[in-house]
């Protein structure tokens with residue numbers, strides 16, 4: 511049996527971030543994944559400024575090294591297509607925290623980005639990486655946790671487990687009673703294409719808020735070598751209510767939507783659509799208990815408006831590492847002590863998640879969304895406000911104020 515004071519289950523961006531922040535604090539950890547890397551993860555592959563700023567806190571060299579690889583394209587903004595089909599281009603504001611020589615965001619296939627993080631993990635001697643090991647059960651013994659593999663063998667003994675095992679975590683259900691709630695969950699599908707025309711020269715990611723998909727969207731995210739990640743996501747309650755088949759809907763849009771069909775006319779599908787769940791952070795949950803913390807998708811921390819989860823997975827990994835240090839110092843792994851992690855995490859991310867929920871609610875009024883886009887196309891100040899809203903929470907607060915809509919409507 512392997513013994514480690516801290517064990518992290520899942521070596522996606524959340525788990526790697528936790529292990530690397532622990533390493534930075536001089537705390538050894540065991541990082542376990544059921545897969546052997548490189549492995550794919552169904553995703554839009556968009557790495558926003560939130561990802562870059564967390565990596566920057568870890569070590570600015572990591573972003574710099576990644577920017578020099580051919581595994582990514584730098585992305586400098588977002589293109590919003592409103593329900594009335596008007597297009598608004600919004601450049602990303604560069605995070606102050608991030609080195610200004612770097613772009614505001616990247617797009618990179620997860621098979622490459624996650625493996626890049628694993629290579630970073632391997633550079634740190636205090637992290638023991640265990641691949642090809644699925645953890646299926648746990649039991650408590652003498653204030654510690656015993657973790658079993660799929661053959662039922664108890665293989666790990668630890669004081670603290672950090673579950674970073676993604677959207678389908680059985681442990682989130684079993685320990686924290688987090689169940690899939692359709693109003694707070696999105697189903698997404700992703701495919702890869704080569705040769706789509708009309709991509710923005712600065713690799714703006716495209717979010718098409720088409721009427722039939724609201725409050726979800728269709729996306730095109732440009733990748734290296736003329737490829738693009740293409741997909742769509744919709745809230746699960748809407749999918750059930752409308753009886754939608756996402757795969758059919760994706761092909762319907764690509765082949766028949768008046769604008770998209772021209773852009774895809776000579777494009778080739780290089781990977782068929784594959785689906786995966788997105789547990790949204792539109793509801794606060796209990797994310798810790800005796801001897802454990804949940805992070806990333808296992809803690810349902812995905813942005814309800816954009817569907818981004820990599821940034822919050824990595825940030826919650828950092829908060830879990832900070833709390834783990836406190837637990838080890840106090841030798842206290844009780845549920846009561848662990849609550850400090852919930853408070854810290856929601857203190858940092860809660861406001862942003864609430865505001866993103868407000869933005870998701872705005873999509874219930876497609877006419878208002880279209881109107882804001884129409885006005886922003888003509889009005890530089892409003893465009894700049896929206897640009898700031900993508901990264902600045904103080905500015906995004908305006909979305910909660912009726913005065914913002916009053917100014918847009920009558921200003």
Ligand SMILES: Cc1cc2nc3c(=O)[nH]c(=O)nc-3n(C[C@H](O)[C@H](O)[C@H](O)COP(=O)(O)OP(=O)(O)OC[C@H]3O[C@@H](n4cnc5c(N)ncnc54)[C@H](O)[C@@H]3O)c2cc1C
Nearest residue numbers: 520522524544553554555556645675676698806807819820
């Ligand atoms: C269609 C789609 C599009 C998306 N687009 C974007 C986007 O463009 N940008 C963005 O920021 N986010 C996006 N997301 C969300 C993003 O993919 C997730 O939020 C992110 O991957 C969460 O990271 P994580 O580390 O918490 O979990 P994951 O990345 O899911 O990693 C979990 C890891 O745990 C391992 N694991 C699982 N169970 C076990 C077990 N029992 N034992 C051991 N190991 C286990 C898995 O092998 C995996 O490596 C999208 C999601 C979907 C589905």
